[in-house]
Amino acid sequence: MKTSKVVFLVFLSLLSLWLINSLRVRANPEVIVVPDDYPTIQAAVDHASLGSTVFVKSGKYNETLVINKPISLNGEDSIRTILTHPNGPSGYSTNPYWITPPHVIIQINADDVKISGFTLKDCDGGISGNGNGIQINGNIIVASRESSGEGNGISIIGSHTTVFSNKVNGGDTGIMTGPGSYNNITNNECVGASVGISFLLSSFSIVSQNVVHENDAFGVGIRAGGKSNTITKNNIINGSMGMVLLSCSSSVFSDNSITEQRERAVWVDSSNHGNVIFRNYIAHNQGYAVYFTVTDFEAPTNNTFYHNTFLNNSHGVQFTRPSELNSWDNGAEGNFWSDYQERYPNAIELDGSGICSTPYVIDENNQDNYPLINQVAISGFGPTPTQEPFPTTWIAAATAIIVGVAVILGAAVYKRKRLASNKTQ
Numbered sequence: 001m002k003t004s005k006v007v008f009l010v011f012l013s014l015l016s017l018w019l020i021n022s023l024r025v026r027a028n029p030e031v032i033v034v035p036d037d038y039p040t041i042q043a044a045v046d047h048a049s050l051g052s053t054v055f056v057k058s059g060k061y062n063e064t065l066v067i068n069k070p071i072s073l074n075g076e077d078s079i080r081t082i083l084t085h086p087n088g089p090s091g092y093s094t095n096p097y098w099i100t101p102p103h104v105i106i107q108i109n110a111d112d113v114k115i116s117g118f119t120l121k122d123c124d125g126g127i128s129g130n131g132n133g134i135q136i137n138g139n140i141i142v143a144s145r146e147s148s149g150e151g152n153g154i155s156i157i158g159s160h161t162t163v164f165s166n167k168v169n170g171g172d173t174g175i176m177t178g179p180g181s182y183n184n185i186t187n188n189e190c191v192g193a194s195v196g197i198s199f200l201l202s203s204f205s206i207v208s209q210n211v212v213h214e215n216d217a218f219g220v221g222i223r224a225g226g227k228s229n230t231i232t233k234n235n236i237i238n239g240s241m242g243m244v245l246l247s248c249s250s251s252v253f254s255d256n257s258i259t260e261q262r263e264r265a266v267w268v269d270s271s272n273h274g275n276v277i278f279r280n281y282i283a284h285n286q287g288y289a290v291y292f293t294v295t296d297f298e299a300p301t302n303n304t305f306y307h308n309t310f311l312n313n314s315h316g317v318q319f320t321r322p323s324e325l326n327s328w329d330n331g332a333e334g335n336f337w338s339d340y341q342e343r344y345p346n347a348i349e350l351d352g353s354g355i356c357s358t359p360y361v362i363d364e365n366n367q368d369n370y371p372l373i374n375q376v377a378i379s380g381f382g383p384t385p386t387q388e389p390f391p392t393t394w395i396a397a398a399t400a401i402i403v404g405v406a407v408i409l410g411a412a413v414y415k416r417k418r419l420a421s422n423k424t425q
Helices: 002-027 041-047 393-424
Strands: 031-034 053-056 059-062 065-067 072-075 081-084 104-108 114-116 119-123 125-130 135-137 140-143 152-157 162-164 167-170 173-177 184-186 189-191 195-203 206-208 211-213 220-227 230-232 235-249 252-254 257-268 276-278 281-283 288-292 304-306 309-311 315-319 360-363 366-368
Touching: 031 041, 041 053, 041 065, 081 104, 104 119, 119 125, 125 140, 140 152, 152 167, 167 173, 173 189, 195 211, 195 235, 315 360
Parallel strands: 031 053, 053 072, 059 081, 065 104, 072 114, 081 119, 104 125, 114 135, 119 140, 125 152, 135 162, 140 167, 152 173, 162 184, 167 189, 173 195, 184 206, 189 211, 195 220, 206 230, 211 235, 220 235, 230 252, 235 257, 252 276, 257 281, 257 288, 276 304, 281 309, 288 315
Antiparallel strands: 360 366
């Protein structure tokens, strides 16, 4: 009887070890811990195998990193795991014709790299990358604005990039992606940059639920360019220009809040065509609500504005030259204009439809044929994505399986003993 118990315990132990190793290989081929396994992060990165994880414990690390392979680099805590550039910000060059290279802490030269859980500071730029499938999640980046290197908080060239839940303070541009396709910039906060978020030469990308505020004197909230992009549910506060559309086509701008801009809330340059701008809150701006650039050679065309709320802006819509190729309603409903009642005191509502009886005239070439009586509510921000900085999922799964196997085997042994006991009786 004792022999059978020993065999059973040995079997259970071996089974447990096999399950742990099997699940660990599937979920994460290797986990290297800094400074336990290697004293520096770069040394750990250099020795990491493809697809493995480098886990960095809380502390201050004064080094720059170059990542040339697909790995995950996870900090233990985004506030207490700190990376600084050994040389600090580059500062302004004394030679006005020479731009010093920006001092960037992390350089990515590979596909499928994931970085999360760090504070990066004392630098011109935090993370710069060139590759597809890069994920930047849950970091805090403090980039210098006193630099001739024009460093960016996060700058990624490639497709299928995901940048979410980061906080970027300063920098020439807070977050920049492109050229590339199918990129996702979501739930970030950018403060005090020259440009909060920039994505140019992009297609089929999403920029959503970001907060951009306190840009510098000539700052831009979101700078967009490309085809078939979606820009939605962003909150842009207190800057020079809220949203700048550069060579956009077939893109959707919706549910954005753009307030307290000094020059232009929305700037549409001459090369924008076929975009839909609807259900945005454009309010309390000291400059123009919408500003169109029209040149001798090109004009923005077939852009449709409807269900937007234009509230208490110092200036309305401005065209640099006459243009009549854009729409201010969708054929049934237009926009809310806070100065409508003052301009058209005798207008009434049409049969309870929520539409005013008199069109809202912008200029001799543009008018909203179906102005709205009431403001249009915009959709709010979504939940904050969660992150798992250390790969504990496989540990929980292995524990659950081991417990389950132990219970089943224990029940089988108990049943066998009961049967044997019944036979002896």
